[in-house]
Amino acid sequence: MNNEINSENNSLLDNDICNMKYKILDLLAVIGNHKKEVEYVKELSNGFIISGGLDNNLIIYDNETFKKIFEIKDFKDWPYNIYEIINKEKDDKNLEIIVCCKKEIFFLLLDTEELTFNIYKKSLNNISINICLEMGKNTYIISGETGVYNLTNFMYNSERFNSKKISDTQFIGGISINNNIIVLTSNSIFPNGNDKLIFYNYNKKFFVSKKIENYSFVLSQNGIILMDLNENNKILICACKKYSSGRNNGILLVNPQLEDYQEIIEPFYDTNKFEVYCFCQLYLSNKKSYNDYFLVGGFDSELGEGVIKLYKLIRSESVCNTKIEYIVDIVFEINEKFEGFERPITSIIQSKKNGNIIVSSWDGKIYLLTTPNLDFFCNNN
Numbered sequence: 296m297n298n299e300i301n302s303e304n305n306s307l308l309d310n311d312i313c314n315m316k317y318k319i320l321d322l323l324a325v326i327g328n329h330k331k332e333v334e335y336v337k338e339l340s341n342g343f344i345i346s347g348g349l350d351n352n353l354i355i356y357d358n359e360t361f362k363k364i365f366e367i368k369d370f371k372d373w374p375y376n377i378y379e380i381i382n383k384e385k386d387d388k389n390l391e392i393i394v395c396c397k398k399e400i401f402f403l404l405l406d407t408e409e410l411t412f413n414i415y416k417k418s419l420n421n422i423s424i425n426i427c428l429e430m431g432k433n434t435y436i437i438s439g440e441t442g443v444y445n446l447t448n449f450m451y452n453s454e455r456f457n458s459k460k461i462s463d464t465q466f467i468g469g470i471s472i473n474n475n476i477i478v479l480t481s482n483s484i485f486p487n488g489n490d491k492l493i494f495y496n497y498n499k500k501f502f503v504s505k506k507i508e509n510y511s512f513v514l515s516q517n518g519i520i521l522m523d524l525n526e527n528n529k530i531l532i533c534a535c536k537k538y539s540s541g542r543n544n545g546i547l548l549v550n551p552q553l554e555d556y557q558e559i560i561e562p563f564y565d566t567n568k569f570e571v572y573c574f575c576q577l578y579l580s581n582k583k584s585y586n587d588y589f590l591v592g593g594f595d596s597e598l599g600e601g602v603i604k605l606y607k608l609i610r611s612e613s614v615c616n617t618k619i620e621y622i623v624d625i626v627f628e629i630n631e632k633f634e635g636f637e638r639p640i641t642s643i644i645q646s647k648k649n650g651n652i653i654v655s656s657w658d659g660k661i662y663l664l665t666t667p668n669l670d671f672f673c674n675n676n
Contacts, residue, residue: 601636
């Protein structure tokens, strides 16, 4: 079922929000500049911020001043994705990050106290890579143009590792649901790609436990997010983009609770001219929990500019009845220092340390925004 999200149907458009008397977010500063398009900005476990883009560089920022600490330029190809290895046996001062380039993987070892780093390169023997997901200690799932592989005994200080091919399909997005289940998205415009989303069960030797087809998933690692509904249930939200005729821009909802055996009743929300690239569920630092609201970043092809929109999860006792609702576009003041987002918004994160919103764009910039002001919505629920 298609559910068209149309701003004309939203009663909030008549209130003070659209008259700019109420600010949800405000721009504080541009904290980073890449020479080409930026694909992502992420937060590391110690609070540091890292951004990567098509200029083949990674930039790491302090989590208090948001000033640049490092700019790492050791990559021949652009770092398509990064993944931080969470090692509970190590102290917080040493971070280990996997950097995914097309033909190589790098282990980036970061000392957050001495502010130094080391890089170790791993060649993959003609295996292409877009994404990397951790399945266990030194065990990963990677995917690229050559297919999907399971890597074991994969460490920066180990010369040999084992690889096993589990699919010929190229997947360009993915996320872990739990220690046993991962979700991967693909698109038919890529070589060896298909318009589909699949669930892999690692415990059952990569048994495909669920498949959803005929949706045009965005060509980005940021187009899929697992959002909290309550303590026990989550909802998978996916970005879809119209790359060809017969497909639509929109947001797809998927039930990740496979034991429910129930699909989302109203799964797809058509966003018309709004091309969706990324999501960010908003965190209430005072309550230390996520709330019902989330930001959606992308590009309005009719206006020709990057935009950020506010949406809301409509919860239900049953995950299959979960819905989403468009609330409002985020309006920013246009002035000499900020003329708007000229290119798509590619990723949005919220700092766990201070609640600030950080945004990346294809214009090459990393934007620091205020903590979201949701008092109007929270006080009127």
